[in-house]
Amino acid sequence: MNWKLNFKKNPDTVKPKKSKTREWVDAIVFAVLVSTVIRGLLFSAYAIPSGSMEGTQLTGDYLFVSKLSYGPRMPNTPLSIPFTEPVMYGIKTYFGALQLPYFRLPGLTTIKNRDIVVFNKPDEAGPEYNIPVDQRTCLIKRCQAIPGDVLKIIDGQVYINGKVAPNAPKQQTSYAIVTNGQDINVDALQDLHVTVRQQISPDSYEMVMPAAAAAIIKTYSNIKSVTPVVARARFYDAEIFPHNEKFKWNLDNFGPIKLPKKGWTTPLNDSTLTLYRRAIEVYENNKVTVNGKDILINGKKADTYTFKMDYYWMMGDNRHDSLDSRFWGYVPEDHIIGKAMLTWFSTDSTKNIFNRVRWDRVLRPIN
Incomplete structure (x- = not known):
């Protein structure tokens, strides 16, 4: 028996033309x-x-x-x-x-x-x-x-590994503004991108602005003083991480704290567990329990922990x-x-x- 395989395309075979709807659907799917x-x-x-x-x-x-x-x-x-x-x-x-x-x-x-x-x-x-x-x-x-x-914040200035971290050119913070009683030009504040956070008294304001804007406002004839607003050191703010009175930290005075690195092993005690428990438990999916003085991770006593992520x-x-x-x-x-x-x-x-x-x-x- 002779088998003949014909791989030649039949010239009379016409490929059906796509409808307009099909062309639109194909284009949308591709996009x-x-x-x-x-x-x-x-x-x-x-x-x-x-x-x-x-x-x-x-x-x-x-x-x-x-x-x-x-x-x-x-x-x-x-x-x-x-x-x-x-x-x-x-x-x-x-x-x-x-x-x-x-x-x-x-x-x-x-x-x-x-x-x-x-x-x-x-x-x-x-x-x-x-x-x-x-x-x-x-x-x-x-x-x-x-x-x-290792990060630390002192009076609003960030320090990294003991050295001052350069501030962003247009970084903003709060300033206490005291006037002589005359109103401040609202258009001037808008031009300087100043936000009035609150008016404390008829001649006293808290405003948010870059340092360059503060320097300009100081030159206004109706301005008596422009002073950065800084939370005092060792003032405890419960909203600030790690939300524990052992660490009396706030927005402007914070740390020192070391950032976990993949493969870094830290000893576990009351202080380090307070700082790193969320990373160990929530981000790295471990069960952490404290039994008296013992710290247990996934049911096993642990004296140290090695981080899995940066x-x-x-x-x-x-x-x-x-x-x-x-x-x-x-x-x-x-x-x-x-x-x-x-x-x-x-x-x-x-x-x-x-x-x-x-x-x-x-x-x-x-x-």
Whole structure:
């Protein structure tokens, strides 16, 4: 028997033409796939919703964030609706029953001191929230300390490993302003990007501004004094990490505290457990119990603990109007999203429609 195999294409066979609807569906599917890959692996766009980074980044800035810089993080919840908020109209847009372990591809660089970083809010970790890491609120802050650094804040000035950390050029803090009773020009305050936090008396105010603006306000004829507002040393603020009276820390006087580093082993005692328990228990998924003087990790007595991840210390440039690591502690590496690279657009909601766009901030590099 002779078998003849004909692999030649029949010239009379005509491939059916796609309908307009099918062409549109294919185009949309392709666009979604490409944009999802780009957004997941290369870069994403984010908006600044609050003033915690003013005057470096302003409310209404729109940013490009590079995920390649520190390595693209693979999603914990791969089954989610792209380009949506985690919860819309009270309904989750992700399938939380399927969660993958933390994994990150190699990056172009590592996080360095003073990088501006976008990350998921670590305060939303823990069983009481039950939110996967990649679905937690996104924040933007400046990295003040990297793994292994010892951080201390003295009268509002950050020190890293015993040395003064350079301040951001437009870093802001609170000042007590005393006038001679005459009103301050409101337009002048707006031009200097000064925020009036409160009026204490007819001639006394608390205002938030950069040091350069404070120097200018001092020259006004109706200003008697401009003094930085600084919480006194050893004044205990219960809202400040680690929320324990053993550590009498506050916004302006804090530490010293060492940032955990992957592979670093710390002895365990009352003090170190207070500082690192959240990292050990919540971020690294261990069960910690205290039985008398004994510390047990996963049911076994432990005198030391070796960290599995790197941790970072993030703070806003608007020092007295920023919820940051001073309130909720370290940021674990699995919460890092990427490096803020470019302000591609910016709007000021307080202006009218003709003056709303801040053209001087469009396509502006971030540093």
